[in-house]
Each structure stands twice: as C-alpha cells, then as structure tokens.
Amino acid sequence: MRRSIKKVIPASKVNMGGVFLDQPLPSGEIENVDPFLLIHHWKHRIVPGSHPRDVGVGPHPHRGFSPVTFVFKGVVEHQDSLGNKAVVTAGGTQWMFAGRGITHSERMPKTLLDKGGDLEFVQFWVNAPAKHKMEQPFYKPISFEETPVLEQPGSKTYVVSGTLNGITGPAPTYSPQLILRGELDINASVTLPIPANYNMLIYVLEGSLKVDNQLIMTKDMAIFNAGNEADITATADTKYIVLSGEPINEPVAKYGPFVMNNQTEVMQAVADAQIGKMGILIEEF
Numbered sequence: 001m002r003r004s005i006k007k008v009i010p011a012s013k014v015n016m017g018g019v020f021l022d023q024p025l026p027s028g029e030i031e032n033v034d035p036f037l038l039i040h041h042w043k044h045r046i047v048p049g050s051h052p053r054d055v056g057v058g059p060h061p062h063r064g065f066s067p068v069t070f071v072f073k074g075v076v077e078h079q080d081s082l083g084n085k086a087v088v089t090a091g092g093t094q095w096m097f098a099g100r101g102i103t104h105s106e107r108m109p110k111t112l113l114d115k116g117g118d119l120e121f122v123q124f125w126v127n128a129p130a131k132h133k134m135e136q137p138f139y140k141p142i143s144f145e146e147t148p149v150l151e152q153p154g155s156k157t158y159v160v161s162g163t164l165n166g167i168t169g170p171a172p173t174y175s176p177q178l179i180l181r182g183e184l185d186i187n188a189s190v191t192l193p194i195p196a197n198y199n200m201l202i203y204v205l206e207g208s209l210k211v212d213n214q215l216i217m218t219k220d221m222a223i224f225n226a227g228n229e230a231d232i233t234a235t236a237d238t239k240y241i242v243l244s245g246e247p248i249n250e251p252v253a254k255y256g257p258f259v260m261n262n263q264t265e266v267m268q269a270v271a272d273a274q275i276g277k278m279g280i281l282i283e284e285f
Contacts, residue, residue, distance in 0.1 A: 003200060003227030005211050011041060011203075011219040017057075019044065024203055024221035025124075033201050033223055034247035035127040035175055037065065037259060041205065041219065042123070046074070046108065048116030052285045056107035061278040062098035063269045064133040065259040066126040066173070069094040070160075070181060070241060072205065074119035075112050080104035081279025084139040091144025093160055095171045097128070099137035101269070101278030122205065122241060129248050130261050132174040142170050147181075154188025154234075157181075162244075165193070177245035184209070184234035192230045192242060200224040200244040207238025216240075 009029055011022035022041040026032060046055060056076075069076060071088050078094055079085045081103040088094050096104065108119065142160065148167045150157040157164065161171035162178030169179065178194060184207070194200050202209065202222045209216040210233045216222045224230060253260050258269040272278060 001196070001227040003194065003224040003230040005214045005216070005222050006225045007223045008214070008216060009221045009223070010217075011221065016040070022219050024219070025201075030223070032127075032252065033199050033243070034249065035177070035245050036124060036199075036201065036243045037127055037252070037254070038125040039203055039221065040123045041203070043120045046112055046116045046119050048114065050113045050116070052107055052110065052113060053283070055113060057105060059103050059105045059281040059283060060257055061101060061103045061273040062096075062257045063101045063260070063272075063278065064098060065128050066095065066097045067123060068096070068126060068171075069106070069121050069123045072120040072122070072239065074117060074121075075109050076121060077107045077109045078104060078139065078141065079107070079281060079283065080139055081281045082137065082139065086139070086141040088141050089144065091147065093142040093147065093171065095140040095142060097135075097138050097174075099132075100134040101272060102137040102139075103279045103281045104139075105281060105283055107283075120205070122203070124243060125259065126173065126177070126245070127248055127252065127259060128174045130250055133260065140171065146170055152190060154185035155190045156183040157190065157192070173245075175246055175248055178242070179244070180242040182240045182242060184232070184238045184240075186234055186237050189231065189233040192232070193228065194230055194244050195246070196226060196228040197246055198244040199247050200230065200242065202232070203241050203243070205239040205241070207234060207236040207240075209233065209238055209240060210235050
C-alpha cells in the first residue's frame with residue numbers, strides 16, 4: 001500500500017542563542033513523530049574572521065537519546081568529554097548516542113572561520129528506548145565517502161541508517177529505523193520502500209516534492225500515513241531527508257538537553273550534569 005501525506009507542517013523560526021533556525025519539529029501542531037523528537041535546520045553565512053567561540057554551540061550535556069547532525073555545506077567540528085574530536089564535512093554525518101551522559105561542543109574549524117563561507121546542517125533528535133537510555137555513550141563520525149548511496153535516474157538516496165534495497169547504512173540505532181538523505185532532479189521520481197510499521201516524515205531543505213497531488217515545499221515537513229512504500233516526484237531540483245522508524249511507544253519527559261521517561265529521571269539528569277557526572281569539556285581557542 002502506498003503512503004499518502006497525513007499532514008504538511010511548515011518550519012517555524014526559532015531563536016537559539018541569537019541564531020535563528022528553522023524548526024519543523026516540534027511544532028504547535030505536533031510534539032513528536034515517534035521516535036523522532038526534534039528537527040533544526042541551520043543555514044547561515046559565516047563572516048570571514050569570525051572567532052571560534054562566537055560561532056556554533058559551546059560545551060553542553062545530553063542524556064537519553066541520539067542527537068544527529070547531517071552536514072550539507074561547510075564543516076562542523078565535534079569535541080566531547082569522552083576525548084573524541086572530529087571534523088565532518090559536507091555530505092557527512094555526526095552520529096552521537098548520549099546514553100547515560102556526555103558533554104560535547106559543536107563548533108566550526110578555524111579554516112572556515114578565517115575564510116568565511118556557507119554553513120548548512122540539519123540536526124535531529126532520535127529517542128532511545130528506556131532500557132537503553134543509561135548505556136555507555138558513543139560518538140561516530142560518518143564521512144560522505146562512508147555513506148552508501150542508491151543511484152537511479154535523476155535520483156541519489158544516501159542510506160545513513162537501516163537498509164534500503166539491500167544497502168545498509170553505517171549508523172547504529174537502538175530501535176529499528178531507516179534514515180535517508182535524498183537528492184532528486186526536477187521531474188525525477190523515486191519509490192521508497194518503508195516498513196509498514198514505521199512512522200515516516202520527509203523534510204525538504206530546498207526545492208519541492210509532490211506526493212499524489214500534494215506538494216511539499218522548501219522547509220516543509222510532511223508526515224505520512226501508514227503504508228509500505230512512498231512515491232515522490234521532484235517539481236524542482238530538491239534536497240530532502242527521510243526519517244522513519246518503529247515507534248517506541250513510551251512516555252517522553254524532556255527538559256533542555258535531556259530526554260527521559262518521567263520527571264524524576266529528568267531531575268536526576270539535571271543534578272548529575274551539575275555535579276559533573278556527564279563529563280567535563282574545556283575548550284581551548
């Protein structure tokens with residue numbers, strides 16, 4: 001059965017520490033698309049000569065989920081309290097599982113800051129089942145070259161996690177998921193087989209897509225009805241992401257950078273972060 005569109009939600013502008021981002025999830029209409037909790041789209045021009053501490057996000061903790069970043073333009077630099085330090089360029093992915101707690105920063109390397117240039121990425125949050133929330137955290141950078149791609153006429157579909165037409169992505173998850181980055185030329189079409197028990201959404205970074213007779217425009221998020229495949233056609237050259245996964249169906253309690261199952265666990269996370277149980281990261285500029 002082909003999936004149809006249940007709802008299209010335009011992204012809203014949100015102020016994150018003086019930087020305005022596009023946020024389709026959560027919105028005033030929907031809190032999450034289980035297991036996906038948040039989507040932020042950052043598209044920004046870096047001014048030449050910017051100082052490292054003035055761009056990006058400084059050290060902050062997480063617990064209980066995976067914050068994931070798709071880099072589309074520019075470079076993102078990661079450091080964390082486990083000692084990881086990596087640079088991910090356009091086409092790559094930063095996959096981090098926060099587990100019982102990790103502190104990290106997301107900055108831009110000096111080469112980009114000195115010269116200036118475009119920076120564009122999408123960060124989304126993937127919930128973890130309760131039984132895994134307090135496991136050991138990890139960080140996995142995935143380059144463009146390490147991301148397998150399904151190429152069809154006018155179409156490229158990059159498989160980050162899960163399996164598509166026999167192609168399996170490198171990112172590990174704690175619940176079944178199929179997570180894709182897609183590119184479609186104008187008038188090209190692609191059929192995406194999505195397990196019938198998965199929730200599914202598409203977010204369009206640029207361009208526009210058509211499903212049946214309904215359009216998904218730039219910076220729109222489309223939530224799909226149940227089915228086992230989705231037929232999409234580009235009405236312009238288009239870049240998009242697909243987030244699909246088996247719902248966890250557990251209570252969600254969120255506070256800032258913590259995602260747990262109840263408020264007691266959230267309060268414990270805040271206390272643990274304050275006394276350094278999620279690690280310490282001191283940046284040097």
